[in-house]
Amino acid sequence: MTHQTTNTNYTSQPNPINNFHLDTKEDEIDLFELWQTIWNQKILIAGITVLVSLGAALYAISLPKTYETNAVIMPPSPSQIEAISLASLKDFDIEQPQISTVYENYLEQLNQTESLLSVLQNPAVKDYFQQKELSDTKRFEVLSESLNVSLPTESKEKLVFKTLETSLKFEAHDPQITLDVINTLLQTTANLTQASIKQNLLTAVQERINTTQLQLNLENERVNREIIAEISRLQDQDNLSLASINQQIDLLRDKSKQERQYRIERLKIDFDIAKTLKIEVPVNPQDYNRQASSITKVDFSNKDPSRYWLGTKILALEIKSLENRLNEDAFIDELAELLKKKEALKLNVTIENLKARKDNFPFSDSLRNLKTKLDRLDQIFKQVTLAEFTAYRLVKPAYLPEEPIKPKKSLIVAVAFILGGMLGLLTALIRGAILKRRAENNIQKQPTL
Incomplete structure (x- = not known):
């Protein structure tokens, strides 16, 4: 009994070396067994691959074209x-x-x-x-x-x-x-x-x-101001000229009036002399006995104050004519020219043209440049x-597309085929492992002969 017990105890002790070989064997992958498992599950792998590819194809077909x-x-x-x-x-x-x-x-x-x-x-x-x-x-x-x-x-x-x-x-x-x-x-x-x-x-x-x-507006206003100033200047100039002409006319008239008065006084003196000398008709001053009939020409332009020889008749007529004279203008030689100048000042063409000007551009370089x-x-x-x-x-240029860029059906089906195959392989391996484990469990459960 003792011997048997001792022998039993000896056999029941674990052997580390044997366990190591066992574990190593279990960890090894048997490629042949793996391939056999895949081959045995080929229908499952093919079915899953076809099913996934078919689903992907249906999905690709259902997608709208882009x-x-x-x-x-x-x-x-x-x-x-x-x-x-x-x-x-x-x-x-x-x-x-x-x-x-x-x-x-x-x-x-x-x-x-x-x-x-x-x-x-x-x-x-x-x-x-x-x-x-x-x-x-x-x-x-x-x-x-x-x-x-x-x-x-x-x-x-x-x-x-x-x-x-x-x-x-x-x-x-x-x-x-x-x-x-x-x-x-x-x-x-x-x-x-x-x-x-x-x-x-x-x-x-x-x-x-x-x-x-x-x-342009400012420049035009400036030109208009210059025109107004020029018109005013010309009017002032004309007024000064007119005042000067009027003054000259007045002086000439006063002078002529004075000369006429002086002449009347001289003629009256000559009249008294002729009357005293009893000279009624013009005679030769050198010959009192000669008659006026012998004088064919009388010089009225002679300003000799002694004109008694003209006779009382002529002197009386001349005195009367001078006294009855109302206007001296006809007897002032310079007056006609002054009156013309005065008349010309009534209408200044330059002033009238400036007043009538409606467009300043032809007369202003600055306005023309601005215009x-x-x-x-x-x-x-x-x-x-x-x-x-x-x-x-x-x-x-853009073109009318003939083929859609999306969905890419062939790519979707190809990817689905690969993924389906991988899923089939994974499923097959898992199923093979499960079947193998079940088989091992069944073997262990069988009684030993």
Whole structure:
């Protein structure tokens, strides 16, 4: 008994070396067994793969088709902005639109909300979104998300040629809508850019027009003041001349009157002498006995105060004539010329012309220069208003897509096939492991013979 017990105890002790070999054997992967398991589960693997691929195919078929089109633009050429890039703008300190500024303005407008809202007003685009029964806000969000604008990026490297291409892409379930959106966006943005650039130029030109018009009005008022001052000066000059002429006329008349009075007094003295000498008719002063019949010529211009020899009859008539004279003007030689000058002063042609002047431009260089400047600005304003130009150059136009970019059915099915195969393999391995464990448990449960 003791021997048997001891023997039993000895056999019941674990052997570490044997356990190590057992664990190592259990940890080893039997590739043949693995392949056999996969092969035995081939129908399951194939079924799962086919089922997943079929589901993916049905899913791909159920997805709506998505189409995409794109366009590429670059800065405009010089000829495209020639109508708005007027060289005459420099003469008035107005910045001349350049290719870079026009293109930058276009790119700014391209991302503006106003441009996208204008696209939504396109009848075809509007109908497309109305069919989806989307709100205005949602339409704008969908349009913004579906549109991809790739703007030129600044490169830190010094390149000989700088890429200024801008790419526009749009995705939609309707191929025609993709084309309509791109073309409408390009044209709408071009219109907004035209309006913006033209408005800026027209504002600047209008400011110059207003300033020039103000200068013109001020200069015209200054010229009018000079005209008024000139008229006043000429009138004062005429008044002075008239006063001088009147003074000369008065002096001549007074002088003539005095001379007439003096002459009357002298003639009266001569009359008394002739009366005393009893000379009634003209006689020769050297011969009192000679009769007036022998005198064929009497010199009335002789101013010799002794004229008694003319006789009392002639002297009496002359005295009477001088006393009855009411106006001396006919006997003043210088008076006729003075009266002409006085009459001429009544109508000063220069003054009348100045008063009748309605246009000062022919008589003022400064006014003519300002008027010429104003006319040029008006011409520029008209040119800018009527200018038609393109703010971009279309390198690659948008096209009507024929094939959808989404869904990629072949890719979906291929990925589903691979994933289905992997899922089938995993399922097969798990099922094989479960079956193997069950088989081992059954073997252990069988009684030992």
